[in-house]
């Protein structure tokens with residue numbers, strides 16, 4: 001039996017964990033035992049517990065309750081807590097997802113204890129080291145032993161950084177195994193789509209047609225000019241096209257809106273009946289919102305991919321994306337926080353009857369099973 005400590009903490013990681021935990025439960029329960037550590041990076045019910053309940057994720061074995069804080073304080077508290085758990089649990093490996101501070105903390109704690117690291121969502125790069133996520137993912141990749149890349153671009157980034165695609169066992173963080181394996185988020189979207197259509201009632205309170213928007217990146221929320229530009233663009237577009245905009249708003253953004261928007265813009269957003277700002281929604285509700293939206297506008301990594309899974313055009317509110325395939329195939333446009341670029345992209349997708357292509361580049365919906373099988377074979 002291989003014992004794995006999985007570290008999660010932020011909303012998208014909890015959602016990703018659903019796919020792997022499901023694969024372990026259904027197909028590998030006799031070979032892999034998973035101990036789940038929740039760092040507590042996200043803690044509001046609608047940022048954390050709702051996903052455990054709805055996606056049937058086993059309850060976490062530990063919750064470090066680290067909460068919010070500066071990068072240093074938050075990450076340091078996580079490292080301290082994860083180290084203690086690793087010492088007590090003595091797992092064969094630590095598994096982390098993506099690029100958050102919880103990912104980095106897990107990687108640092110495990111690497112110093114010589115515990116092999118499995119990194120799911122390895123190799124992604126925005127080539128912008130001002131993003132905290134870029135630092136987190138590079139550091140984690142470079143101390144991992146098994147690196148699972150969801151895209152070919154991610155796999156190629158690893159090769160370009162010196163990883164050996166022909167490495168032979170035994171594997172270690174000096175001789176890592178890298179593989180392109182598809183995306184566990186795609187697994188989840190396929191798995192939960194029918195259930196979302198059946199159970200979600202979120203669309204009952206949404207004015208249609210609508211554009212779905214999410215905003216939470218530091219580069220957009222913590223820069224008042226960027227945040228004003230984004231909301232000015234939403235205000236302009238809703239009025240010009242007389243279309244609803246639905247924003248399940250991340251708490252980070254919700255806290256900052258009244259402080260960072262100019263009083264005039266804030267008031268006009270509040271008064272605009274076409275703009276529906278709502279609390280963060282559950283995953284099934286999010287799938288329902290995504291799959292019925294006319295267009296998706298987002299700075300989220302996960303949401304831009306889900307737009308693709310549900311064959312929706314996407315305006316990415318960033319200067320770069322690590323999901324380069326989406327832009328390359330024409331189904332997504334990078335617009336940053338630039339009003340003119342957002343409006344141009346919107347006009348292109350909203351008004352033109354263009355036929356977009358969504359080639360199947362995120363695997364076959366069974367990335368999680370492949371990851372489990374590979375862990376058993378290669379660890």
Ligand code: UD1
Nearest residue numbers: 010011012041042043044047068069100101132133251252
């Ligand atoms: C984090 C990740 C980001 C990921 C995002 C997913 C890092 C550096 N960033 O960003 O990569 O895309 O999660 O959503 O790890 N807050 C609450 N309640 C919560 C959680 C957060 O109110 O349950 C508020 C707090 O004011 C907090 C702020 O959101 O300070 C930011 O939270 P934090 O986890 O530090 O970063 P995210 O922006 O969520």
Ligand code: UDP
Nearest residue numbers: 011012248280281282283286300301302303
């Ligand atoms: N999500 C959700 N409810 C919301 C907003 C997002 O369930 O109100 C889901 C979304 O469907 C995706 C994931 O959260 O699976 C993306 O997380 P987020 O945007 O917070 O982070 P990122 O992917 O940018 O790291």
